Amino acid sequence: MLPAEKRRALQLEKEKAVEEELHAPGFWTRFDGDILTKAVPIEKEVDIMLDHDYDGIKELDNSLPPWWVWGFYITIIWSFIYLGHYHLFRTGALQTEEYSIAMQEAADQAKEREAKMKDFVSAETITVLNNPEALGAGKGIYTTNCVACHGAGGEGGVGPNLTDDFWIHGGGIKNLFKVITDGVPAKGMISWKSQLSPKQIQQVASYIMTMHGTNPAGGKEPQGEKWVEESGTTTAPDSTQSDSTVTTL
Numbered sequence: 001m002l003p004a005e006k007r008r009a010l011q012l013e014k015e016k017a018v019e020e021e022l023h024a025p026g027f028w029t030r031f032d033g034d035i036l037t038k039a040v041p042i043e044k045e046v047d048i049m050l051d052h053d054y055d056g057i058k059e060l061d062n063s064l065p066p067w068w069v070w071g072f073y074i075t076i077i078w079s080f081i082y083l084g085h086y087h088l089f090r091t092g093a094l095q096t097e098e099y100s101i102a103m104q105e106a107a108d109q110a111k112e113r114e115a116k117m118k119d120f121v122s123a124e125t126i127t128v129l130n131n132p133e134a135l136g137a138g139k140g141i142y143t144t145n146c147v148a149c150h151g152a153g154g155e156g157g158v159g160p161n162l163t164d165d166f167w168i169h170g171g172g173i174k175n176l177f178k179v180i181t182d183g184v185p186a187k188g189m190i191s192w193k194s195q196l197s198p199k200q201i202q203q204v205a206s207y208i209m210t211m212h213g214t215n216p217a218g219g220k221e222p223q224g225e226k227w228v229e230e231s232g233t234t235t236a237p238d239s240t241q242s243d244s245t246v247t248t249l
């Protein structure tokens with residue numbers, strides 16, 4: 001080859017490469033062709049036209065969108081995983097099982113809630129506890145926290161006598177509960193609600209109720225007003241209730 005011809009050929013080759021580069025499909029074109037539609041361009045549809053023709057209706061043998069086909073394969077693969085997990089190896093809970101698990105959980109939670117409600121005591125709902133365990137617990141709480149000011153037997157000291165009929169803040173379980181819960185900070189009786197649960201306050205208050213009338217040695221002089229329990233065993237018998245029919249007991 002003559003150098004001039006060779007140069008010419010090289011030149012042509014270079015031009016061709018540049019041309020190809022210019023006309024190479026861009027990213028979006030490739031993305032569309034490979035993933036989105038893969039459809040044959042309208043100009044070339046003639047090539048994929050099937051040869052049947054029903055009353056003018058013809059069929060194109062176009063490709064399905066690749067993303068859709070992949071999705072289809074994935075669902076097939078997934079169905080095997082599902083089958084294995086739920087039906088062959090039984091590593092997953094089926095709906096009925098899941099349902100009973102959820103129901104059981106709810107039942108457990110309800111039980112827990114109920115147990116908590118039983119421990120929940122307020123000034124309105126409080127009652128005197130008189131079972132030995134509760135009073136024992138109350139005595140323990142009293143000994144640890146209250147003896148310093150109210151005395152081992154409730155005879156009083158810095159704090160008032162808890163065994164007599166006189167109360168500064170009213171007697172009875174409700175008033176005891178309130179004063180122990182909220183305290184009388186200005187007078188040196190702290191609020192116990194951050195240290196004792198409502199249940200514990202109920203226990204210690206019930207224990208204090210048992211001290212009434214014990215008249216311990218060194219009892220502090222009465223403070224406050226005389227308290228008369230207006231309900232409970234001390235109430236007069238209900239006159240509307242006739243017991244005339246009861247003859248013998």
Ligand code: HEC
Nearest residue numbers: 145146149158159160167168169170176179184187188189
């Ligand atoms: C630091 C001392 C101190 C401690 C500890 C203390 N109290 Fe008191 N408490 C007092 C004082 C002082 C009063 C009187 C408040 C007033 O004058 O209003 C009082 C009042 C009371 C009252 C009301 C008495 C009334 O006459 O109305 C009750 C009930 C009571 N305390 C229970 C308790 C219990 C239960 C504990 C332990 C959990 C306790 N206190 C611990 C100092 C104390």
